[in-house]
Amino acid sequence: MSLHTEVDRYESLTPQSRGLWDEARRYMPGGDTRTSVFWPPYPLFFTHGAGTQIWDQDGVPRTDFINNFTSLPHGHADADVTRAIQDAAAKGAAFGGGNEPQVRLAKLLCERLPSVDLVRFANSGTEATMNCVRVARAFTGRRKIAKAEGGYHGTHDAVSVSVKMSPALLGDAADPDAVASTGGVPDGAVRDTVVLPYNDVENSRRIVEANAAELAAVIVEPMLGSAGMIPASLEYLTMLRDVTQRHGILLVFDEVVTLRLASGGAQERYGVMPDLTALGKVIGGGLPVGGFGGRADIMELFDPTQGPKVSQAGTFTGNPVTMAAGLAAMEKLTPEVMMRTEALRDQLVDGIRDVSAEFGVPVQVTGMGPFYAMHFTDHAINNFRDAADVDQEFKRQMFLGLMNEGILVASYMVGSLSTPMTEADVESHVDALRRVLARRTE
Ligand SMILES: Cc1ncc(COP(=O)(O)O)c(C=O)c1O
Structure with a gap:
């Protein structure tokens, strides 16, 4: 009523x-x-x-x-960010090559994020987590990933599993089922995604260990964002770091939201270092953006001078307008x-x-x-x-x-x-x- x-x-x-x-x-x-x-x-x-x-x-x-x-x-139409966008746009929206704002923003992120040696850009947080998953598979030679129940990492297949849906469909709380959270996700993608009960230290450890030989990565938001801003316990993240390290599984922090928890993101605030970090949102100053970075030996798989072993592209990736906006926003943060x-x-x-x-x-x-x-x-x-x-x-x-x-x-x-x-x-x-x-x- x-x-x-x-x-x-x-x-x-x-x-x-x-x-x-x-x-x-x-x-x-x-x-x-x-x-x-x-x-x-x-x-x-x-x-x-x-x-x-x-x-x-x-x-x-x-x-x-x-x-x-x-x-x-910084809210809407921040004067410094708007000026950076206007200045960059006046010089051309995008070029088929590198640009200086790209280098400056990459440097800022590598300097701020303690676990990030090298970084790349993309056009959305979705692309960021997608590239983390792909490079983790290439690096480890394994197929599966694990994610937390209710964790949101964008809209690609591997992570569109057990996101926002009725808990009645998700099975046992201690041993959750993997369930496609939207139509159109192939069974193969669902089978390759293992679901962990968030903040449940013992059961998550058990599930990771049971799948360890097949797991390329565990991807987790240090604070579940769209599920309702639910912080992970330090014990939970520490357990994930420990169990992944022991089994040669890459730990990916999705810091698309949590980058704002400290200058160096949630990883600095918790003192837990992932192997890879997905970024987005604020690093584009309000324009479409994604970013991903981490350990040099993993990120080097993208290096075109060495192959590359993992290819990554995008017509608008790292365009100077987004990069300049991101730099202006991040410098003020x-x-x-x-x-x-x-x-x-x-x-x-x-x-x-x-x-x-x-x-x-x-x-x-x-x-x-x-x-x-x-x-x-x-x-x-x-x-x-x-x-x-x-x-x-x-x-x-x-x-x-x-x-x-x-x-x-x-x-x-x-x-x-x-x-x-x-x-x-x-x-x-x-x-x-x-x-x-x-x-x-x-
Ligand atoms: C934690 C997290 N990861 C990834 C994404 C996906 O980012 P995008 O919407 O830019 O694809 C979001 C978007 O809300 C997010 O909150």
Whole structure:
């Protein structure tokens, strides 16, 4: 009933988005070109953003706490990043050769990420994890990979297994089945992917050991992002490092999101070094990007002067506009700025907990660094199944409610803070949640 209240408000605030969506459905299936940003009754259409704010088709401003799924660390149209894009674009969008911004960004990443000796670029995080999987197979001569249940690594076949789906389909929690998470994934890809129960040290170790002879890599997000910003325990990552090392399996950290947990990413924050790292989002300053790097002896398989043993290409890979944008964004993402954003995020988390307690609504707020997720439940959230076990209708109500009150988060109640945010933004988020909770039974 109260979900209907929020849906009604949403529809009355957003008629222009509705109109554009109706038109879009004539040309794109479901009026949508990106499954992850669809939500019922229809998604918003946006016209522009500036700093912490984003405007929809009806001219309604909102404070953006998701920033294109955490890819805009400095919010929208940051002046330095925009200037870098304009300057680079004015000199030509892409060339069939190298360019200097590419070298500068590669140097910055190799210097910041403790485990990365050499790096390459791509056009998406999907391509980044795909190349990590491919080079791991080539390096080890083995076929299978292991990933965590609920872990999201993009949209290629090998990782489109046991991602976001009903836990009822996923088998035993301690010994999860591998299940295609979308139509069109070949059985062979599913058979070659082993699924680990996240944060379950003993069972994951047992499963890796049982498959060790066939495993090329274990790929893991140090914090499950789209499953609800669920940090791995240090013990879990340490176990993965140890068991992979003992069996000659490569450990791949997917740091597409977690790069912002420290200057050197989650690997620096946890002090656990992977063999390979997948990158994306912030390293492109808001433009399409991916990156992957790691140990020199593995990355050298891409070296064209030596073969190469693994080929990697892409018409737009490493283009100077993206590289210049990424460099400008990364140079501004200093340890001091990250610490300031993290302190603000801690204030927000306290506020969310306090205001939920005021109304007697149970909430678990997870995340680290600038990232947070709201799980409206009283059980602890340590893995994908914990996060899935919440009242889905209430979650939708809260998402639309916050949207109606001027706060944009992901539809799965995940958010991140951008560097231009201040205490006033945090307060407006908490106040918005208070208003939504106050009318939750209307
Ligand atoms: C952890 C992680 N890996 C990989 C990807 C895929 O990146 P892209 O959407 O650029 O393909 C994402 C995207 O959200 C992600 O969160």
